[in-house]
Amino acid sequence: xxxxxxxxxxxxxxxxxxxxxxxxxxxxxxxxxxxxxxxxxxxxxxxxxxxxxxxxxxxxxxxxxxxxxxxxxxxxxxxxxxxxxxxxxxxxxxxxxxxxxxxxxxxxxxx
Amino acid sequence: xxxxxxxxxxxxxxxxxxxxxxxxxxxxxxxxxxxxxxxxxxxxxxxxxxxxxxxxxxxxxxxxxxxxxxxxxxxxxxxxxxxxxxxxxxxxxxxxxxxxxxxxxxxxxxxxxx
Numbered sequence: 001x002x003x004x005x006x007x008x009x010x011x012x013x014x015x016x017x018x019x020x021x022x023x024x025x026x027x028x029x030x031x032x033x034x035x036x037x038x039x040x041x042x043x044x045x046x047x048x049x050x051x052x053x054x055x056x057x058x059x060x061x062x063x064x065x066x067x068x069x070x071x072x073x074x075x076x077x078x079x080x081x082x083x084x085x086x087x088x089x090x091x092x093x094x095x096x097x098x099x100x101x102x103x104x105x106x107x108x109x110x111x
Numbered sequence: 112x113x114x115x116x117x118x119x120x121x122x123x124x125x126x127x128x129x130x131x132x133x134x135x136x137x138x139x140x141x142x143x144x145x146x147x148x149x150x151x152x153x154x155x156x157x158x159x160x161x162x163x164x165x166x167x168x169x170x171x172x173x174x175x176x177x178x179x180x181x182x183x184x185x186x187x188x189x190x191x192x193x194x195x196x197x198x199x200x201x202x203x204x205x206x207x208x209x210x211x212x213x214x215x216x217x218x219x220x221x222x223x224x225x
Contacts, residue, residue, distance in 0.1 A: 045212040102154035
């Protein structure tokens with residue numbers, strides 16, 4: 001069964017550094033998403049992406065965040081200058097019409 | 112406003128019993144609802160979904176019920192097994208379809224005891 005894959009599984013970064021989280025969505029999906037989950041809390045929407053542009057973004061997704069689909073298979077989330085409060089699990093998801101399918105996430109730890 | 116919440120943070124059941132996990136939503140414009148299972152260290156795994164033009168949908172050992180009058184969603188798991196132990200999230204898609212953002216509830220932990 002096709003699945004969403006994310007790398008790395010765990011990323012440790014110094015505060016203020018840039019980080020790029022990578023995702024390979026399911027191959028025939030056209031809609032892509034990033035969510036985050038702070039430890040012990042619910043999953044929160046960050047951004048959705050379709051047809052090479054952002055469809056919707058949340059208040060969390062400020063100017064420090066960006067997304068890109070650099071080729072036909074990868075979907076990336078970049079945080080330009082990380083803050084302590086960016087520490088969380090970051091989940092990529094993709095969908096055709098529905099439902100959204102999630103990867104197993106990248107745990108981002110900011111020191 | 113937009114919010115999806117859960118009544119019970121933890122549900123403990125005996126193996127073989129049926130489990131019912133509840134969820135309340137507040138966005139009356141929502142027309143698509145979905146249940147996910149999240150095991151430790153993994154991402155949300157799709158279980159079952161339902162559109163607002165239905166009030167019941169069945170899958171393998173799972174049933175989702177939707178009561179639009181009181182804005183309530185439930186997930187029923189038949190013959191609960193130890194492998195069902197996980198956190199269960201309901202989510203709504205306020206604008207309809209699967210390509211819009213999902214608004215997740217807080218989650219319910221299901222603990223299955225032998």
